[in-house]
Amino acid sequence: MTYQDIDSFFKGSDEANSAAEAHGLATGMLCVNGQTQSTAWIKQLFDQGDDIGAEQSRQLAQLFEETRASLESGDYGFEPFLPADDVPLSEQIAALADWCQGFLFGVGALYRNGEQSGQTREILRDIAEFTRLDPDAEGEEDEVAFMEVTEYLRTAVLLLRAELGSNRRARIH
Template sequence: MNSIVITHAELGVALRELEFGVAASDLHGSLTGFLCGGGKASARNWLQRLEIETDPGIETHARMELLTQLFRNCRAQLEDPGFAFEPLLPGEDEPLAERADALVQWCRGFLGGLGLSGVNAERGLSEDGTEILRDFGTIAASQLDYDDAEEDESALVEVLEFIRVGVMLLHAELAPPPAPTAGADANLLH
């Protein structure tokens, strides 16, 4: 996957400048949930699909291009057969509390985006899918305390891996498969 990597900090700056009123982790979680649930969007309209209003007077080409790249990166990661998906969170050099709080925000955004995609209890999730969503909800509702830095760091790594794998499983269950390319169709005929 060859794409421009966007950091949590870069996205945070862009969102503040654009005055979107949403945190970087929350936005990435919302986008991921929407795409994971099979929501239809393009690089041009995904903000509207997530019901985020933009102010044309504040928009700058560079910042909007960054958001377009964010959409492309997220979609590519979800569709990557090598399971390359990673939630967009502050870097490991940031304090544990900031990273953990961002993960909680990410889960809240994910559940909101999933809801906007049309996923609900009647959609018939598998037992595993239902359990994953329940666990994401528990994480999203968490108020975290930090007592033992080493133990807390280890727990965060485990929760992050659970979320990463959970997203990939939900995506496989909920999102329609990507449309085959013309070249792939031609190969099937021969």
């Protein structure tokens, strides 16, 4: 299953902007509550009653479970679900900004009233800043910056998962 396959689910939909935003939402929800079910994520994605087919639902559930497995694995194999490297950099950057927006929404959808460390607040502020990335980037310097932001996100997500998922004062609903 490729990014383009999943992204096609959202073309023409009034819901998530992209597969990246949908994956960010799933990742945020799983960082707060590793027991979240794919059905809760799909409901968040299509809360206006959009009818999705059984095959789309199965593929989305598969992506969700792959995301859970990558977050839980000890090999740090988590990757944000973004377009392939052969896609223009501007599209990759726009997808990364969408991913960050979805992630913040996913965290906010489940995380309530818990204390956060200074590091967690700083990471969440950084991710909020990434939602404003300028997609009109090109050139080697911008490619390097894009890779650095992506790598930062990989590490930041794992740190947030450790803190938010274990915060005893957080109320998960």
